[in-house]
Amino acid sequence: MYVVLGASGNTGHVVASNLLARGKKVRAVGRNAAHLQPLTAKGAEAFIADVTDANSLAKAFQQAESVYVMIPPNTASTDPLGYANQVSDAIASAVQSAGTRNVVALSSIGAEHSSGTGPVVGLHNLEQKLNRIDSANVLYLRAGYFMENTLPQVNAIRQMGAVAGPLRSDLKLPMIATRDIGNVAADNLLHPVIRGKQTRELLGQSDLTYTDVSTIIGKAIGKPDLRYVQVPDEQFRSVLVQMGMSDQFARLLLEMTGALNSGTMRALEPRTTQNSTPTSFESFVAEVFVPAYQHQAAA
Numbered sequence: 001m002y003v004v005l006g007a008s009g010n011t012g013h014v015v016a017s018n019l020l021a022r023g024k025k026v027r028a029v030g031r032n033a034a035h036l037q038p039l040t041a042k043g044a045e046a047f048i049a050d051v052t053d054a055n056s057l058a059k060a061f062q063q064a065e066s067v068y069v070m071i072p073p074n075t076a077s078t079d080p081l082g083y084a085n086q087v088s089d090a091i092a093s094a095v096q097s098a099g100t101r102n103v104v105a106l107s108s109i110g111a112e113h114s115s116g117t118g119p120v121v122g123l124h125n126l127e128q129k130l131n132r133i134d135s136a137n138v139l140y141l142r143a144g145y146f147m148e149n150t151l152p153q154v155n156a157i158r159q160m161g162a163v164a165g166p167l168r169s170d171l172k173l174p175m176i177a178t179r180d181i182g183n184v185a186a187d188n189l190l191h192p193v194i195r196g197k198q199t200r201e202l203l204g205q206s207d208l209t210y211t212d213v214s215t216i217i218g219k220a221i222g223k224p225d226l227r228y229v230q231v232p233d234e235q236f237r238s239v240l241v242q243m244g245m246s247d248q249f250a251r252l253l254l255e256m257t258g259a260l261n262s263g264t265m266r267a268l269e270p271r272t273t274q275n276s277t278p279t280s281f282e283s284f285v286a287e288v289f290v291p292a293y294q295h296q297a298a299a
């Protein structure tokens with residue numbers, strides 16, 4: 001039995017689907033049975049639990065060969081790091097009390113820092129808490145910048161005629177499709193080779209700037225002149241709040257983009273075949289971004 005947290009989410013649903021496709025038993029954890037239905041239709045056991053509830057997670061982790069753990073973002077929280085710490089406390093407590101031997105944990109580049117990296121501080125704290133559990137073998141997948149972060153650009157392009165954000169236009173980011181993270185996680189849940197604790201960076205197929213992102217998106221949506229505009233933090237913060245994010249989460253996100261812009265938060269390893277993954281940004285745009293863009297146009 002493999003247990004997957006965030007099973008209806010970007011990475012979790014790929015982890016769960018991958019394992020089910022290989023004929024494995026999967027316990028899919030989430031708050032909402034309807035969101036887990038596509039996985040239960042493929043044979044998963046749905047387990048309704050809140051990731052802040054240590055007792056429920058300990059029950060979910062019972063009899064697990066390996067578990068996939070992650071901290072779901074809570075963008076409405078007025079204390080987002082407090083929330084992330086509640087989740088990591090619950091996960092660590094559940095791993096300990098269920099006696100879980102093998103854990104694959106979703107983390108991020110920059111998780112070596114204990115402060116100054118916004119939401120990634122919550123992932124640093126998760127790593128530290130799991131490090132203290134001697135009986136558990138843990139693989140930390142320190143992922144690069146999700147390609148899915150570009151999806152809100154659908155609105156920016158419609159409203160401003162440009163791709164916009166707080167990151168420097170010349171900043172190269174290791175951009176990764178979440179499906180690639182899910183597939184690596186599934187492989188490592190099935191074949192846990194780690195003894196003790198290990199980190200592995202996942203850097204996607206290539207490093208891209210937001211200028212590159214705009215060029216690739218522009219080509220795909222028939223706007224070859226599409227440009228990237230760097231927006232001042234204060235302006236971007238008010239856009240995030242208008243989109244429904246708490247002011248506290250928006251400030252945390254801007255702390256992270258500041259750490260990326262300054263180079264404090266970056267990949268530590270040079271790119272290799274080990275830390276690269278197959279999905280190109282061009283494929284992501286064709287398969288995910290363009291349909292989202294067209295869907296919004298139709299709406």
Ligand SMILES: NC(=O)c1ccc[n+]([C@@H]2O[C@H](COP(=O)([O-])OP(=O)(O)OC[C@H]3O[C@@H](n4cnc5c(N)ncnc54)[C@H](OP(=O)(O)O)[C@@H]3O)[C@@H](O)[C@H]2O)c1
Nearest residue numbers: 006008009010011030031032035050051071072108145146
């Ligand atoms: N964005 C980036 O560039 C980046 C880079 C590296 C690492 N990360 C990290 O990646 C993680 C996000 O991964 P993801 O995109 O796979 O997540 P996601 O798509 O946001 O999925 C999270 C899932 O968790 C479930 N969930 C939310 N709150 C919950 C709760 N309180 N209890 C139980 N389940 C809950 C949700 O499903 P239901 O609503 O159905 O419950 C949701 O489908 C974050 O920790 C982030 O810091 C992000």
